[in-house]
Amino acid sequence: MSGRAVTIAEVARHAGVAVSTVSYVLSGKRAISADTRRRVLDSVQMLGYHPNAGARALASRRANVIALVLPLRAGMHVPVLMQFATSVVTAARRYDHDVLLLTADEGSDGLRRAAASALVDGLVLMDVELHDDRVPFLRELAEPSVLIGFPADPSGLTCVDLDFTRAGALCVEHLAGLGHRKLALLGAPSVVYERGTGFARRTWEGFTEAVDRYGLTGVALPCEETFEEVAATVGGLLEHNPDLTALVVHNETAVNHVLGALRLYGRRVPEDVAVVAICPDDIAERSSPPLTSVLVPAEDVGREAVRLLMDKLEGRAVPEGTLLEPRLTTRGSTRPDPA
Amino acid sequence: MSGRAVTIAEVARHAGVAVSTVSYVLSGKRAISADTRRRVLDSVQMLGYHPNAGARALASRRANVIALVLPLRAGMHVPVLMQFATSVVTAARRYDHDVLLLTADEGSDGLRRAAASALVDGLVLMDVELHDDRVPFLRELAEPSVLIGFPADPSGLTCVDLDFTRAGALCVEHLAGLGHRKLALLGAPSVVYERGTGFARRTWEGFTEAVDRYGLTGVALPCEETFEEVAATVGGLLEHNPDLTALVVHNETAVNHVLGALRLYGRRVPEDVAVVAICPDDIAERSSPPLTSVLVPAEDVGREAVRLLMDKLEGRAVPEGTLLEPRLTTRGSTRPDPA
DNA sequence: CCCCGTTGTCGAAGCGCTTCGACGCTCACC
DNA sequence: GGTGAGCGTCGAAGCGCTTCGACAACGGGG
Numbered sequence: 001m002s003g004r005a006v007t008i009a010e011v012a013r014h015a016g017v018a019v020s021t022v023s024y025v026l027s028g029k030r031a032i033s034a035d036t037r038r039r040v041l042d043s044v045q046m047l048g049y050h051p052n053a054g055a056r057a058l059a060s061r062r063a064n065v066i067a068l069v070l071p072l073r074a075g076m077h078v079p080v081l082m083q084f085a086t087s088v089v090t091a092a093r094r095y096d097h098d099v100l101l102l103t104a105d106e107g108s109d110g111l112r113r114a115a116a117s118a119l120v121d122g123l124v125l126m127d128v129e130l131h132d133d134r135v136p137f138l139r140e141l142a143e144p145s146v147l148i149g150f151p152a153d154p155s156g157l158t159c160v161d162l163d164f165t166r167a168g169a170l171c172v173e174h175l176a177g178l179g180h181r182k183l184a185l186l187g188a189p190s191v192v193y194e195r196g197t198g199f200a201r202r203t204w205e206g207f208t209e210a211v212d213r214y215g216l217t218g219v220a221l222p223c224e225e226t227f228e229e230v231a232a233t234v235g236g237l238l239e240h241n242p243d244l245t246a247l248v249v250h251n252e253t254a255v256n257h258v259l260g261a262l263r264l265y266g267r268r269v270p271e272d273v274a275v276v277a278i279c280p281d282d283i284a285e286r287s288s289p290p291l292t293s294v295l296v297p298a299e300d301v302g303r304e305a306v307r308l309l310m311d312k313l314e315g316r317a318v319p320e321g322t323l324l325e326p327r328l329t330t331r332g333s334t335r336p337d338p339a
Numbered sequence: 340m341s342g343r344a345v346t347i348a349e350v351a352r353h354a355g356v357a358v359s360t361v362s363y364v365l366s367g368k369r370a371i372s373a374d375t376r377r378r379v380l381d382s383v384q385m386l387g388y389h390p391n392a393g394a395r396a397l398a399s400r401r402a403n404v405i406a407l408v409l410p411l412r413a414g415m416h417v418p419v420l421m422q423f424a425t426s427v428v429t430a431a432r433r434y435d436h437d438v439l440l441l442t443a444d445e446g447s448d449g450l451r452r453a454a455a456s457a458l459v460d461g462l463v464l465m466d467v468e469l470h471d472d473r474v475p476f477l478r479e480l481a482e483p484s485v486l487i488g489f490p491a492d493p494s495g496l497t498c499v500d501l502d503f504t505r506a507g508a509l510c511v512e513h514l515a516g517l518g519h520r521k522l523a524l525l526g527a528p529s530v531v532y533e534r535g536t537g538f539a540r541r542t543w544e545g546f547t548e549a550v551d552r553y554g555l556t557g558v559a560l561p562c563e564e565t566f567e568e569v570a571a572t573v574g575g576l577l578e579h580n581p582d583l584t585a586l587v588v589h590n591e592t593a594v595n596h597v598l599g600a601l602r603l604y605g606r607r608v609p610e611d612v613a614v615v616a617i618c619p620d621d622i623a624e625r626s627s628p629p630l631t632s633v634l635v636p637a638e639d640v641g642r643e644a645v646r647l648l649m650d651k652l653e654g655r656a657v658p659e660g661t662l663l664e665p666r667l668t669t670r671g672s673t674r675p676d677p678a
Numbered sequence: 679c680c681c682c683g684t685t686g687t688c689g690a691a692g693c694g695c696t697t698c699g700a701c702g703c704t705c706a707c708c
Numbered sequence: 709g710g711t712g713a714g715c716g717t718c719g720a721a722g723c724g725c726t727t728c729g730a731c732a733a734c735g736g737g738g
Contacts, residue, residue, distance in 0.1 A: 005455060007694055018718045023696060030697095031715060050455035054396030055694035058723045063393060065458075068440065070425065079417040085424075086409065089442050098458060101407065101440045103428050116344060116389035118724095119404075119437060227595070227627040253625075256566070260599045286592075288566040346724055357688045362726060369727095372686060394724035397693045457694095 006049045015043040026051070057118065066092055066309060067120040069102045069111065071127035080252070080280055080298050084126055084148065087302030095310045097121075108137040115143040122309045124148065128159075130198050144312035146305045150198050154320055158312065160305045163323035164199045164278075167294045168206025169213075170328050171248040171276040174292070176214045178334060180246040180274060183211060183218045184237055186258060187250050190222035203250045203278060223254050230257035231264060238265055246334075250278040259287055274334040281329070289332035300324055345388045354382040365390070396457065405431055405648060406459040408441045408450065410466035419591070419619055419637050423465055423487065426641030434649050436460075447476040454482040461648045463487065467498075469537050483651035485644045489537050493659055497651065499644045502662035503538045503617075506633045507545025508552075509667050510587040510615040513631070515553045517673060519585040519613060522550060522557045523576055525597060526589050529561035542589045542617060562593050569596035570603060577604055585613040585673075591622055598626055613673040620668070628671035639663055 012019045017036060024030040025040040032040075043049075057063040068088050070081070089099045100120050102110050111134060114120045123145040125134065130152040138145045139156045147159045168185070175183055185207045187193070188200040204220050211218035219241065223233055238244060249255045255277050259269065267273045269289055277284055277293040284293035301324060311318045351358045356375060363369040364379040371379075382388070396402040407427050409420065428438045439459050441449050450473060453459045462484040464473065469491040477484045478495045486498045507524070514522055524546045526532070527539040543559050550557035558580065562572055577583060588594045594616050598608065606612045608628055616623055616632040623632035643661060650657045 005457065005694095008696095009694075019695080020697075020719075021717060024717085027696080030717090033716060036716080048455070050452060052397065052694050053456040053458040054393045054402060055723090056696075057393030058391070058397050058725085059694075059696040061696095061723075065439070070428075078421050082417050082421055085440065086442050089409075089440050090444070093445070098453070099440045100404070101424065101428050101438045103425050105429070106432070113389060114437070116387070117392040118344065119392040226625050227598070256595060256599075259566070260595075260602075263599075263603070286565045344724095347726095348724075358725080359689075359727075360687060363687085366726080369687090370685060375686075391724050394693090395726080397695085398724075398726040400693075400726095 005052065006047045008049070008051065011040065011043045011047055011049045014047060015039045061118070063118055063121050064096060065098045065100050065120045066306070067100045067102050067111070067114050067123045069104055069123060069125040071104050079282075080296055081126065083280070083298035084302045087299045088124055088306055091303040091306035095306065097310075104134075108134050111137065111141070115141055122146075122313055124305050124309060128198075129195060130201075144309060146309045146312070148301055148305055150321065152198075156320075158308050158318050158320060158322075160301055160308060160322045161199065161324070162296055162301060162326055164202035164326075165206035165209075166323070167278055167326040168203040168208075168248070168250070169210035170206075170294055170326050171278065172207055172210035172214065172216070172218070174276060174328055174330075174334065175246045175248070175274060176210075176216060178246075178274065181216055182241060182243050183207075183216060183246045183248060184241065184244055185218065185220040185248045185250065186223040186233065186237075186254065187220060188222060189224050189251070193222060200250070207248060223249070223251050223258075225251070225253045225257070227257045227260060230254050231261040234258060234261040235265060238267070244273070246274040246276070248276050248278070252277075252279040252283055255279055255283060255291070256287060270333050270335040276328075276334055284329070284331060287333075292329065292331045292334040294326045294328045297324055297327075344391065345386045347388070347390065350379065350382045350386055350388045353386060354378045400457070402457055402460050403435060404437045404439050404459045405645070406439045406441050406450070406453050406462040408443060408462060408464040410443050418621075419635055420465065422619070422637035423641045426638045427463055427645055430642040430645035434645065436645075436649075443473075447473050450476065450480070454480055461485075461652055463644050463648060467537075468534060469540075483648060485648045485651070487640055487644055489660065491537075495659075497647050497657050497659060497661075499640055499647065499661045500538065500663070501635055501640060501665055503541035503665075504545035504548075505662075506617055506665040507542040507547075507587070507589070508549035509545075509633055509665055510617065511546055511549035511553065511555070511557070513615060513667055513669075513673065514585045514587070514613060515549075515555060517585075517613065520555050521580060521582050522546075522555060522585045522587060523580065523583055524557065524559040524587045524589065525562040525572065525576075525593065526559060527561060528563050528590070532561055539589070546587060562588070562590050562597075564590070564592045564596070566596045566599060569593050570600040573597060573600040574604060577606070583612070585615070587615050587617070589617040591616075591618040594618055594622060594630070595626060609672050609674040615667075615673060623668070623670060626672075631668065631670045631673040633665045633667045636663055636666075 008019050008022050012022045022040050025032050025037050092099050102114060122143050126148045128147045128149040128151050132151050135151045147157055149161050150159045187204055192200045207220055221233060249258050262269055262273055269275050275291060277291045279293055281295045284291040304322060308318045347358050347361050351361045361379050364371050364376050431438050441453060461482050465487045467486045467488040467490050471490050474490045486496055488500050489498045526543055531539045546559055560572060588597050601608055601612055608614050614630055616630045618632055620634045623630040640663060647657045
């Protein structure tokens with residue numbers, strides 16, 4: 001543990017073989033007799049050998065590290081970010097890679113630094129915005145990258161995300177199936193739309209498109225995140241749309257405030273108003289009543305992003321865009337329209 | 340950008356000096372004439388040279404990377420974790436270090452791997468529990484580490500945290516100063532206390548101690564996180580303690596439910612019940628009314644952890660325990676007791 | 679005027695690993 | 709019995725950097 005670290009040379013000596021043989025045993029890049037392999041592996045075990053990452057990176061021109069670039073400011077809900085991060089780490093470990101954490105506030109320079117110094121072999125960027133400075137840079141970069149989220153022009157890139165358009169539509173389909181005719185979407189705070197964050201817009205479009213397709217009436221509004229603003233929005237909505245029977249909420253922070261506001265205005269969920277949320281499962285489950293929801297499959301997206309990056313690292317071709325199919329879970333907040 | 344990377348040898352050739360001279364210019368470890376320095380720096384600029392991290396690590400026996408170990412499951416509020424993480428990254432960058440992200444689910448083995456392979460020079464562990472498996476391991480480890488949070492026995496380690504005992508006491512002092520005589524603490528979910536998470540207990544102790552010291556009456560309860568459980572807890576509390584005028588809430592997730600429950604029971608904040616929260620500022624500000632709060636200074640804790648780790652890496656002595664002083668911000672949820 | 683301490687620079691020896699080419703075997707095949 | 713194709717192993721050449729010791733060149737003090 002302490003003192004000088006064990007080197008491959010010591011393992012070789014201990015096992016009575018050449019250094020290169022140890023290397024080949026460990027990498028499996030050449031055939032080695034079962035007998036020799038055993039001896040080497042035993043020595044590795046015995047001496048507690050761990051290959052030096054720097055030396056390995058230098059010689060093999062592969063750091064076995066990928067970068068995970070966090071968004072500067074969360075356009076998405078923070079716990080979801082965290083789920084992404086841990087799922088990326090877990091997935092990367094399965095490919096024997098580690099994860100270097102970068103924040104977006106270094107901008108493209110940070111990415112260049114990490115890539116040019118061969119600190120990392122590839123990059124995963126989270127929460128990419130529609131018009132992101134780093135996108136042109138990534139196109140030029142020799143190191144492969146995968147984006148979580150879609151920029152306005154995804155050509156020449158590799159992007160993964162939940163299919164938010166489908167998610168918005170799915171909510172409408174569920175509600176339409178229950179007989180609701182008049183729906184509303186409460187979305188992200190308006191600043192998020194102005195910033196051009198893709199997922200918020202895409203949900204909005206999916207909602208609108210499905211409402212039209214089913215011949216329903218629907219209204220979509222941005223939604224701020226303090227209780228008072230939410231209450232005002234919900235109040236206005238109910239007042240102007242007395243026949244409203246269903247709400248789609250795509251705003252993790254506000255969703256509990258929405259339920260609070262409905263309580264405040266004496267509307268029961270789901271008897272008077274049905275609610276579908278697009279949010280992580282834990283929020284949906286912890287609400288009262290538990291919410292029918294379409295979850296953001298952070299886990300899956302992270303894993304998929306890593307898989308795509310590994311494919312690119314191996315030189316395999318990958319699709320430009322990967323959209324993950326949303327799944328809706330029915331819980332207590334939706335029920336056939338009583339009307 | 341693409342093609343082979345620029346090496347120090349190319350810089351040296353371009354500047355007409357020896358490789359070692361370039362190295363010394365860049366590291367500043369030997370005196371170099373202003374003239375030579377200029378030439379070298381120009382060449383670096385011109386060629387877009389970035390030292391190869393692996394080679395540097397190999398030769399200097401310093402990776403210039405530290406590990407950040409995320410908790411397996413959040414005992415603390417997730418957004419706070421994220422703040423920690425970004426502040427650690429930002430602070431590390433100021434010392435010219437990068438951050439490798441590890442999850443706790445690899446346990447001690449993961450730490451050993453990262454340390455033994457010289458991937459990282461030191462470790463920062465988040466959300467350490469009172470009886471953490473990794474603690475004995477860290478004591479033995481040659482690489483220095485800093486813990487965020489205190490284990491039961493912090494001897495031989497370096498730990499940083501907010502002084503939660505003081506935070507609990509500070510809330511009581513604030514309320515006592517406003518004339519409140521009968522207080523309650525709503526804490527973390529009971530499972531957190533059972534798990535032996537230090538910060539939850541310490542707040543509890545600080546609260547209790549200060550209540551005694553001021554000769555007040557106080558009751559402390561764990562608090563679950565669904566609206567219904569919170570409402571039940573708050574309801575029971577109000578019923579059994581009709582003279583209760585103040586609440587301390589140390590549970591970021593539940594705090595909005597607490598406010599909702601108080602609304603539900605017709606108690607106005609702060610007229611009927613004063614509320615002090617221990618939570619991040621953004622939650623306190625976004626509540627209605629905005630909450631008087633003691634914030635968890637994630638930013639400061641992360642920065643301090645990195646500073647301590649850098650000190651250890653340089654061989655400087657550091658204190659075993661560092662407690663950060665809490666600060667209370669008065670907002671709309673507390674006001675002199677009307678009684 | 680000589681010697682020695684500074685200052686600035688260079689060359690070369692690693693750091694610990696991967697990988698390439700070489701080489702000695704064994705064995706199947708004709 | 710000769711030949712060629714694996715198979716298993718070895719030695720050595722780097723990978724790109726840091727750092728140590730050496731050494732000119734230059735002054736200042738005796």
